[in-house]
Amino acid sequence: xxxxxxxxxxxxxxxxxxxxxxxxxxxxxxxxxxxxxxxxxxxxxxxxxxxxxxxxxxxxxxxxxxxxxxxxxxxxxxxxxxxxxxxxxxxxxxxxxxxxxxxxxxxxxxxxxxxxxxxxxxxxxxxxxxxxxxxxxxxxxxxxxxxxxxxxxxxxxxxxxxxxxxxxxxxxxxxxxxxxxxxxxxxxxxxxxxxxxxxxxxxxxxxxxxxxxxxxxxxxxxxxxxxxxxxxxxxxxxxxxxxxxxxxxxxxxxxxxxxxxxxxxxxxxxxxxxxxxxxxxxxxxxxxxxxxxxxxxxxxxxxxxxxxxxxxxxxxxxxxxxxxxxxxxxxxxxxxxxxxxxxxxxxxxxxxxxxxxxxxxxxxxxxxxxxxxxxxxxxxxxxxxxxxxxxxxxxxxxxxxxxxxxxxxxxxxxxxxxxxxxxxxxxxxxxxxxxxxxxxxxxxxxxxxxxxxxxxxxxxxxxxxxxxxxxxxxxxxxxxxxxxxxxxxxxxxxxxxxxxxxxxxxxxxxxxxxxxxxxxxxxxxxxxxxxxxxxxxxxxxxxxxxxxxxxxxxxxxxxxxxxxxxxxxxxxxxxxxxxxxxxxxxxxxxxxxxxxxxxxxxxxxxxxxxxxxxxxxxxxxxxxxxxxxxxxx
Numbered sequence: 177x178x179x180x181x182x183x184x185x186x187x188x189x190x191x192x193x194x195x196x197x198x199x200x201x202x203x204x205x206x207x208x209x210x211x212x213x214x215x216x217x218x219x220x221x222x223x224x225x226x227x228x229x230x231x232x233x234x235x236x237x238x239x240x241x242x243x244x245x246x247x248x249x250x251x252x253x254x255x256x257x258x259x260x261x262x263x264x265x266x267x268x269x270x271x272x273x274x275x276x277x278x279x280x281x282x283x284x285x286x287x288x289x290x291x292x293x294x295x296x297x298x299x300x301x302x303x304x305x306x307x308x309x310x311x312x313x314x315x316x317x318x319x320x321x322x323x324x325x326x327x328x329x330x331x332x333x334x335x336x337x338x339x340x341x342x343x344x345x346x347x348x349x350x351x352x353x354x355x356x357x358x359x360x361x362x363x364x365x366x367x368x369x370x371x372x373x374x375x376x377x378x379x380x381x382x383x384x385x386x387x388x389x390x391x392x393x394x395x396x397x398x399x400x401x402x403x404x405x406x407x408x409x410x411x412x413x414x415x416x417x418x419x420x421x422x423x424x425x426x427x428x429x430x431x432x433x434x435x436x437x438x439x440x441x442x443x444x445x446x447x448x449x450x451x452x453x454x455x456x457x458x459x460x461x462x463x464x465x466x467x468x469x470x471x472x473x474x475x476x477x478x479x480x481x482x483x484x485x486x487x488x489x490x491x492x493x494x495x496x497x498x499x500x501x502x503x504x505x506x507x508x509x510x511x512x513x514x515x516x517x518x519x520x521x522x523x524x525x526x527x528x529x530x531x532x533x534x535x536x537x538x539x540x541x542x543x544x545x546x547x548x549x550x551x552x553x554x555x556x557x558x559x560x561x562x563x564x565x566x567x568x569x570x571x572x573x574x575x576x577x578x579x580x581x582x583x584x585x586x587x588x589x590x591x592x593x594x595x596x597x598x599x600x601x602x603x604x605x606x607x608x609x610x611x612x613x614x615x616x617x618x619x620x621x622x623x624x625x626x627x628x629x630x631x632x633x634x635x636x637x638x639x640x641x642x643x644x645x646x647x648x649x650x651x652x653x654x655x656x657x658x659x660x661x662x663x664x665x666x667x668x669x670x671x672x673x674x675x676x677x678x679x680x681x682x683x684x685x686x687x688x689x690x691x692x693x694x695x696x697x698x699x700x701x702x703x704x705x706x707x708x709x710x711x712x713x714x715x716x717x718x719x720x721x722x723x724x725x726x727x728x729x730x731x732x733x734x735x736x737x738x739x740x741x742x743x744x745x746x747x748x749x750x751x752x753x754x755x756x757x758x759x760x761x762x763x764x765x766x767x768x769x770x771x772x773x774x775x776x777x778x779x780x781x782x783x784x785x786x787x788x789x790x791x792x793x794x795x796x797x798x799x800x801x802x803x804x805x806x807x808x809x
Contacts, residue, residue, distance in 0.1 A: 180428040181559035183568050183639040189427065190571040195603055200423060203389055203415050204396070205245070205282040207422065207456050212242035215432050215459035222463045222486065223271045225346035227474035229481040232348040236271055238459065241278070243382035248279020250380040250387075255309055255337050257284040259390050262398065264307035264335075265443075266291050266298060266325050268467030272341045272373060273442045274452060276311045281396035281415075282389065288399060288443035291319075294716045295327045297408065302332035304410055304612060305398050311373060314340040315362045317355060319467070322362050329366040338366075339373040343467065398612065399445055401546045401657065410612040417549030417604035418453050424551055424570055425454020430490070432459030435512070437483060438492040439469035445550040446519055450542075451492055463488065470497045480508040491516040491537075495523050496654035498539075499685040499798075502530045513537050515557055519544060520655025521687040522643065526797025528563050541566055543641065545629060547611075549604030553641045564802075565640040573602035576626055577635055584619045584628065590635075593774050595644050598633045599626035634774060644776030649741060651680035651688050651720075658720045663692050666714035667707060672700035675731050677739040681724060681748035684756075684798035689723040691748050695731045702727075724748075745769075745777055749801055753779050760795040762787060767806055779803040 179185060201207040211220075216239035224233035236244070252263050263280035264287040267273045280286030287305045289298055302310065310332075312325035322340070329335050344355050364370065380386075393416045400408040430436070436455060440447040442464075455462045463486045466472025470493075475482075479501055483491070489512055493501075498518065516531060516539040523541045531539055542554035543566035553575065555567035569575040576599045577590035590596040599622045601607075607625060611617055622628055630648035635641055651658040660678035667676045675695040680688030694707060704725050712721050732743035746769035753766045763785035772778040779796075781803055796803050 179558050180554070181556050185556075185559070186568055186571055195420075195572045198423070200419055202393070202419075203282070204278065204418050204422075204453065204456070205249070205385075205389060207419065207453075208238075208242050208245060208278060211456050211459050212238045216242075218432060218459060219461045220455070221271055221274050222461065223269065223346070224465055225270070225343060225467060227466050227472055227478045227482070229478055229485040232346065234271055234346065241275070244275045244377065245278035245282065246385060247377045247380040247382045248275050249282035249385055251376050252279060252283035252309060253387050254380070257308060259284060259394065261285065262287050262305045262307040263309045263311065264289055264302055264305065265311040266321060266328075267312060267341065267442070268319070268321065269442055269447075269464040269469055270341065270343065270346065270467055271464075272311075274464075275377075276373075277442060277448060277452070280311075281418075282385070283387075285395060286397050287410075288397075288448070290400070290441070290443045291321045291324065292717075293408075295324050295331075297716070298324060298328040299331035301400050301408065301410065302328060302335060306334045307332065308334055309337045309339065310335050310368070311339045311341065314342040314344075314372075315360045316343050317358055317360065323360070326362050326364050326366060329368050333367070335366075335368050338368045338370045339376065340370060341373050345374075395606075397448075399443075399448075399546050409616055411546050411610055412606050412612055413549045413604075414606055417606070418449060419457075420572070420603035421449035421549055421551050422453030422457040425450055426457035428570075429557055430454050430458040430460045434458070434460040434489045434514075435463065435487050436460055436490045436492055437463045437465065437486060437488045439465050439472070439475060439497070440492060440494070441469055445544065445546050446492070449550040450517075450519075450544065461486075470494075470500075476500045476504055479504070480506050480510055483510045483513060484508040487512045489514045493518050494520040494655045495527060496521070496686050498523075498527050498531055502527065502534060506534050510535055510537075515540055517542065517554075521652050522800035523563075524684070524687075524798050524800050525563050526794055529797070543567070543643065547605070547627060547629070548600060548602065549606075551604065552600055552602070555640075562636075562638075562640050565636070565642045567641065568639055569600075569641060570602070573600060574626075575600050575635065575641060576622070577633065578622050578626070578628075580622050580628060582619050584621050584624065586622050592637045593634050595632055595634045595773065595776070597622075597647055598629045598631045598641070598643070600629060601626050632776065642774070644774070649679070651678070651690050653680070653683075653688055653690065653719055654686040656719060658690055658717075660690075662715055662717070662720050663690055663711065663722055666711050667692065667694060669714060670702065670707065670710050672696050672702040673707070674698075674700070675739065677731055677741055677744055678722065679741055679744050679748060681745075682752045682799040682801050683723075687800055690720055691724040692722040692726075693731060693744050693747075694725065694727050695729070696727060724751075742771070742777070749777060749779055753796060753799070753801075753803070756795050756799075757792075760791060762792055762795065764792060766803075772802070772804075775802045777801060780806050782806045 397413040544550035579588040663678035681691035
């Protein structure tokens with residue numbers, strides 16, 4: 177393992193040899209076979225269904241994961257899955273989820289689906305990918321996954337087989353006695369055959385594949401993005417991109433001695449690639465606490481004790497989870513913890529400081545996206561961490577800051593500290609074919625090579641990447657993408673509404689929350705409360721329901737009549753920050769919000785008395801948008 181300390185260290189790794197020359201396994205299955213040979217008896221994946229640190233847990237060794245993934249691949253082939261066919265899973269976290277992920281991408285193409293989506297969206301993804309097999313839960317208390325799956329399959333004629341996982345086996349008495357008595361009944365009206373996954377796996381050989389793995393690189397996973405309006409876009413991931421993500425973790429961060437706790441879902445690239453694929457190549461141990469991860473009952477209350485139980489060295493997290501953790505005392509021995517790795521959304525400086533003060537451990541923030549098979553950049557684990565940046569581009573990742581035309585042609589490359597669109601090329605980018613729907617790839621690449629992320633940012637003189645905003649209007653609530661069109665279309669259905677604009681307003685816990693501004697038709701008469709009730713009944717996903725709705729006389733517009741959302745973001749930042757300052761009793765107000773060349777939208781402050789600078793930094797440091805004093809340069 178090479179210490180990831182600086183841009184120079186990163187460049188040294190890259191200069192060793194070209195990426196294609198590296199002696200790496202060509203497929204994830206071969207990487208899994210290698211780790212089984214090298215570390216077969218070591219713990220690989222652990223899962224506990226309850227958050228109590230003393231509750232029952234199941235740990236699979238690397239040899240067991242390899243054998244079970246082999247059985248899964250053989251099972252899927254026996255069910256008609258060939259190289260280009262799709263195995264979808266609608267699952268929370270458990271050991272079977274990891275096995276299905278690995279077996280699915282070995283037999284064909286695996287397609288994880290977010291169980292929080294509504295039935296129409298799940299069915300839409302199944303139809304978009306033409307999935308033949310769906311793996312999901314057997315009906316279980318306190319979850320509607322089985323019910324959603326049964327309904328979605330009704331509208332997905334390509335699905336011929338449904339394989340069910342019964343979480344009952346993870347429970348100990350007396351809970352294991354109670355579940356069969358209270359298990360919800362699911363009415364199955366679809367056409368697919370329903371089988372028990374574990375029973376079917378047991379019938380398959382686990383010592384070798386029953387088929388020859390395809391030679392050469394290929395698409396082995398479909399991951400959907402977003403998902404709050406219509407059918408989400410589906411990104412294609414090749415084996416080489418998965419191997420690249422795992423190699424980065426093994427080469428720069430993890431060893432076989434490390435234990436990673438990952439309460440993030442395996443339908444998301446963060447858990448699957450930087451974490452699971454890194455563990456496979458390094459031989460590290462991954463712990464998945466509860467099916468719902470951070471959302472699991474009691475997880476935050478028991479979290480520090482879970483770290484003690486498993487001897488965790490790396491914490492995998494997101495800012496919303498960190499915010500909740502910092503509201504609990506560190507009530508266990510966390511001395512094994514080396515580093516916390518945060519991603520999915522911007523990390524507030526105050527949250528970084530609070531975590532370090534509470535644990536004595538530094539957080540490392542990184543950046544990735546589904547369209548790039550995840551990893552792009554990361555602050556050095558053992559080097560200078562520029563808090564607020566997303567670190568240094570990783571080896572073999574080329575980041576350019578560009579101004580592009582809609583068709584992807586480049587009209588300007590930015591200088592250091594000049595803001596433009598973040599565009600990337602690395603082994604995780606599938607050039608020209610990022611999405612399954614060809615039309616969505618038009619204009620997606622700068623110079624036909626560099627993926628246009630839609631994020632705005634800058635590279636500083638030391639090569640660190642800073643994200644300053646988003647060219648696309650997505651609202652990112654706790655790492656979850658919300659398309660503002662979902663909110664806008666819902667409210668436009670009201671007869672009194674002339675125009676709607678939804679944006680993300682700053683939030684100390686979620687990073688952003690949906691906020692909507694409404695312009696009424698002439699003579700329109702409706703209250704904010706009535707509009708909120710109207711919206712809440714027409715927005716599919718609860719996370720997308722606005723947390724603030726405001727009626728204004730006229731929405732700001734461009735010369736061609738489009739709503740100018742930067743002005744609305746300025747209004748929201750000023751309102752949220754002024755409210756926070758008032759609640760903190762600070763004699764400070766936001767006088768304006770300006771577009772800073774380096775930092776993006778920045779709140780400008782003025783004081784009317786003596787100001788406690790520490791209290792001010794604490795109050796505004798919980799948000800991700802920057803601020804400065806009125807007389808600052």
